[in-house]
Amino acid sequence: MRRHLPVLVTTVVFLLGFLFCAIQYPNIASTRVVMNLFTDNAFLGILAVGMTFVIISGGIDLSVGSVIAFTTVFLALAIGNWGLSPGMAFVLVLGITALFGAAMGAIIHHFEVPPFIVTLAGMFLARGVAFLMSTESLPIDAALYQEVASFSIHLPGGGRLRIIGMMMLLVFLLGGIVLHYTRFGTNVFALGGGRTTTALMGVRVGRITVAIYMLSSLLAGLAGIVFSFYTASGYSLTGVGVELDTIAAVVIGGTLLSGGAGTMFGTFIGIMIQGLIQTYITFDGSLSSWWIKIVTGLLLFLFIVLQQLLTHLARRATTGAGEKDTQARP
Amino acid sequence: MNQAESEASDLLRIRRLSKTYPGGFRALKTVDFTVRAGEIHALLGENGAGKSTLIKTITGITLRDDGEVWLDGREIHPRNGEEAQAAGIATVYQEVALLPNLSVAQNLFLGRQPTRFGLVREGEMGRRSRQLLQGFGLDIDVSAPLGEFSVAVQHIVAIARAVDLSAKVLILDEPTASLDAREVEVLFTVMRQLKSQGMGIVFVTHFLDQVHAICDRLTVLRNGGLVGERTVAGLPRMELVRMMLGRDLEAVETARSRSHRDTVVDRGAVPAVQAVGLGKHGAVAPFDMILREGEVLGLSGLLGSGRTETARLIFGVDRADQGELRVDGTSVRLLGPRDALRLGFGFCPEERKTEGIVAELSVRENIILALQARAGWLRPLSRKRQDEVADRFIKLLDIRPDDPDKPIGLLSGGNQQKAVLARWLATGPRVLILDEPTRGIDVGAHAEIIRLIRKLCDEGLALLVISSEVEEIVSYADRVTVLRDRHHVAELTGDEVTEQRVLTSIAAT
Numbered sequence: 088m089r090r091h092l093p094v095l096v097t098t099v100v101f102l103l104g105f106l107f108c109a110i111q112y113p114n115i116a117s118t119r120v121v122m123n124l125f126t127d128n129a130f131l132g133i134l135a136v137g138m139t140f141v142i143i144s145g146g147i148d149l150s151v152g153s154v155i156a157f158t159t160v161f162l163a164l165a166i167g168n169w170g171l172s173p174g175m176a177f178v179l180v181l182g183i184t185a186l187f188g189a190a191m192g193a194i195i196h197h198f199e200v201p202p203f204i205v206t207l208a209g210m211f212l213a214r215g216v217a218f219l220m221s222t223e224s225l226p227i228d229a230a231l232y233q234e235v236a237s238f239s240i241h242l243p244g245g246g247r248l249r250i251i252g253m254m255m256l257l258v259f260l261l262g263g264i265v266l267h268y269t270r271f272g273t274n275v276f277a278l279g280g281g282r283t284t285t286a287l288m289g290v291r292v293g294r295i296t297v298a299i300y301m302l303s304s305l306l307a308g309l310a311g312i313v314f315s316f317y318t319a320s321g322y323s324l325t326g327v328g329v330e331l332d333t334i335a336a337v338v339i340g341g342t343l344l345s346g347g348a349g350t351m352f353g354t355f356i357g358i359m360i361q362g363l364i365q366t367y368i369t370f371d372g373s374l375s376s377w378w379i380k381i382v383t384g385l386l387l388f389l390f391i392v393l394q395q396l397l398t399h400l401a402r403r404a405t406t407g408a409g410e411k412d413t414q415a416r417p
Numbered sequence: 418m419n420q421a422e423s424e425a426s427d428l429l430r431i432r433r434l435s436k437t438y439p440g441g442f443r444a445l446k447t448v449d450f451t452v453r454a455g456e457i458h459a460l461l462g463e464n465g466a467g468k469s470t471l472i473k474t475i476t477g478i479t480l481r482d483d484g485e486v487w488l489d490g491r492e493i494h495p496r497n498g499e500e501a502q503a504a505g506i507a508t509v510y511q512e513v514a515l516l517p518n519l520s521v522a523q524n525l526f527l528g529r530q531p532t533r534f535g536l537v538r539e540g541e542m543g544r545r546s547r548q549l550l551q552g553f554g555l556d557i558d559v560s561a562p563l564g565e566f567s568v569a570v571q572h573i574v575a576i577a578r579a580v581d582l583s584a585k586v587l588i589l590d591e592p593t594a595s596l597d598a599r600e601v602e603v604l605f606t607v608m609r610q611l612k613s614q615g616m617g618i619v620f621v622t623h624f625l626d627q628v629h630a631i632c633d634r635l636t637v638l639r640n641g642g643l644v645g646e647r648t649v650a651g652l653p654r655m656e657l658v659r660m661m662l663g664r665d666l667e668a669v670e671t672a673r674s675r676s677h678r679d680t681v682v683d684r685g686a687v688p689a690v691q692a693v694g695l696g697k698h699g700a701v702a703p704f705d706m707i708l709r710e711g712e713v714l715g716l717s718g719l720l721g722s723g724r725t726e727t728a729r730l731i732f733g734v735d736r737a738d739q740g741e742l743r744v745d746g747t748s749v750r751l752l753g754p755r756d757a758l759r760l761g762f763g764f765c766p767e768e769r770k771t772e773g774i775v776a777e778l779s780v781r782e783n784i785i786l787a788l789q790a791r792a793g794w795l796r797p798l799s800r801k802r803q804d805e806v807a808d809r810f811i812k813l814l815d816i817r818p819d820d821p822d823k824p825i826g827l828l829s830g831g832n833q834q835k836a837v838l839a840r841w842l843a844t845g846p847r848v849l850i851l852d853e854p855t856r857g858i859d860v861g862a863h864a865e866i867i868r869l870i871r872k873l874c875d876e877g878l879a880l881l882v883i884s885s886e887v888e889e890i891v892s893y894a895d896r897v898t899v900l901r902d903r904h905h906v907a908e909l910t911g912d913e914v915t916e917q918r919v920l921t922s923i924a925a926t
Contacts (some may be wrong), residue, residue, distance in 0.1 A: 127524050141863055264536070266535055268536045268539075269532075269535055269536060269537060270528070270530050270532060270537060273523050273527065273530065273537065274527075275527075276516075276518060276519055276523075277516050277519060277523075279518065280516035280517060280518040280519060281516055284515065284516055285501070285516065285527075286499075287498050287514050288514075288515070288516075288527050288528060288578075289499050289502070289527075289528050290528050347516075347518035348518055384908060388616065
């Protein structure tokens with residue numbers, strides 16, 4: 088039971104929050120608003136799927152926001168200036184971002200550099216390249232973009248499930264399957280439980296590390312594509328600070344920031360909680376949008392305290408009385 | 418059994434294994450070691466005897482300098498634990514090397530889970546896990562995280578994984594250190610079962626009862642050298658203790674009698690430190706102890722008998738949960754080492770590398786550490802005073818090289834030990850606790866440290882010295898307290914302080 092407590096708490100918080108919002112503004116409890124939650128947070132959700140893998144493995148990826156910026160600028164130039172078809176541009180940009188992530192993973196593993204430093208460097212690098220390509224906001228004008236924007240599945244109650252919302256749900260579903268039901272997923276958890284131990288148990292730690300960061304960057308590339316659908320433009324200032332929103336959503340979703348535990352479902356709820364706060368503030372109209380940050384900050388704080396408490400309790404439950412404390416130093 | 422036959426049944430054969438660590442410390446000196454198929458072989462020795470190094474060099478975690486490792490008639494050269502495992506040598510460490518956050522089943526099958534279309538077959542994996550563990554008499558929820566189970570269960574899971582990876586030789590490195598009696602019995606059942614299946618088991622422990630309970634043969638190491646290999650059945654306990662702690666027999670007979678200094682100590686005076694019924698649950702049973710100024714009290718006993726725990730209680734590192742500690746006749750309550758420091762206590766811990774020195778800091782900074790701590794960090798010692806203190810002790814204790822600004826990590830073990838000693842002497846202590854002061858240092862430095870202990874005692878310090886070297890402890894201690902199984906079992910004074918008497922008390926014969 089204790090294993091599922093963090094994600095359970097997150098879910099309860101979300102349901103209570105939704106209830107609270109719905110009582111204040113009954114319109115919130117409609118398919119229209121819920122579908123908009125999916126649409127508006129599609130890119131964040133896709134990022135969070137990758138970030139869940141990274142954080143469970145005991146790492147962190149700060150570069151994702153910059154990768155989004157790079158992707159949108161690259162797409163705008165590729166489609167607008169270089170005359171590539173959108174499909175071709177997507178394949179190219181996903182290839183580049185995947186390679187970028189693989190390179191970061193390889194550096195983290197082979198040079199034993201902390202992921203924080205490597206992905207921080209990656210963050211500056213990707214942002215810098217985006218600026219180098221263009222400093223302006225570039226419109227993307229392609230038939231595909233209009234089709235994507237106009238297509239949606241109509242739901243009763245006026246809700247529209249748009250393509251980018253569907254993409255996010257699909258990524259969450261696939262991410263959940265890979266994380267929870269494949270050897271790769273188990274290895275990700277193993278890595279978060281202990282790198283040396285995992286290596287001693289015969290897992291090829293290097294490969295897994297490279298794959299994890301490759302996946303995260305690839306999904307950041309996909310999130311960039313989704314974001315370009317959402318705004319129909321490319322801009323090098325896109326996604327500043329988004330990596331931190333993503334990390335917050337993952338942690339609020341019950342994933343242990345130190346690695347080794349977490350669920351994809353929890354991350355989904357974490358994203359929905361952030362979206363809900365945003366929606367509430369929009370409905371209210373008088374609140375400053377900075378309240379999103381404040382509430383997110385409070386929630387994050389609450390969840391980290393909860394996790395520490397649970398970890399502490401779990402440790403107390405398993406350590407025997409005869410164990411001697413070797414921490415103290417005279 | 419002739420030579421050829423005995424070699425044929427040897428599963429693991431180690432020949433002339435040697436290892437010298439950087440810095441010149443010889444951890445293994447041409448050690449031979451054999452394990453037969455279907456036997457449980459105890460590997461015994463005190464801390465620093467070379468057990469860990471032997472295991473690490475066999476499994477390739479540490480590379481050997483010289484010697485051969487033969488497994489099943491084939492010479493092997495594993496370069497890491499994984500290769501040793503592939504060759505057929507599995508090791509289960511005291512600290513369970515599994516992942517507490519994964520389920521039991523995932524731990525058993527990590528890297529080789531049954532899959533279909535790329536998805537792990539949870540049901541199949543669970544079924545096979547249950548089946549595997551039932552063979553070890555374990556019926557648990559294999560989908561629960563490993564960390565939720567007791568250390569005993571974790572050990573058995575680790576063994577089950579190792580055995581399932583088709584190991585021929587299983588090395589158990591102090592698996593019973595954190596188990597209770599019932600859990601030990603479960604583990605022994607598993608070991609007997611594996612033995613009957615023809616596996617060779619190396620069992621590292623420091624509980625002699627367990628050696629007699631389950632082992633067929635044993636090998637004793639001391640100071641990196643091989644002391645001997647014996648059959649357990651019919652081996653007197655006394656003989657075993659002597660192998661682990663004592664010198665060879667001839668030396669014991671000639672152990673020097675005690676005469677020096679007994680008269681100096683004024684038996685009537687209020688003792689500097691007195692423990693009355695002091696104890697801590699799970700660490701050391703309640704004990705009485707008296708420590709006078711100008712006197713050396715030795716603590717002797719096997720590893721894990723409660724020697725270090727006793728010292729930690731007196732220095733306030735661990736808090737006693739019963740009894741009282743009196744200093745100069747007044748009852749005191751130590752809440753931490755800082756309180757002990759204020760009372761004029763000093764403590765040189767055994768684990769010099771992890772608890773004693775700060776390797777990156779210079780010799781000078783290491784020496785003034787305790788002095789500065791006592792003065793309070795808000796009142797830094799002037800550089801001039803630091804230099805004075807450091808220079809005085811470097812000269813006094815003959816620390817080499819005599820460069821106070823050299824990082825202490827670059828000094829030899831003996832000189833590091835002297836610097837740690839200097840740190841406490843600089844605070845002008847009345848009571849000094851030395852835990853294994855001669856561990857891991859060369860012979861010359863060894864003699865010097867012992868000379869130093871005698872000198873300090875003559876200057877009126879009260880000394881509490883813990884040592885595994887019985888011949889060493891009887892050479893300088895005025896009284897010796899013997900510990901066994903976390904109890905203070907004997908106190909020897911005057912003419913009783915002989916190697917023979919100490920060994921007899923430890924062996925309880």
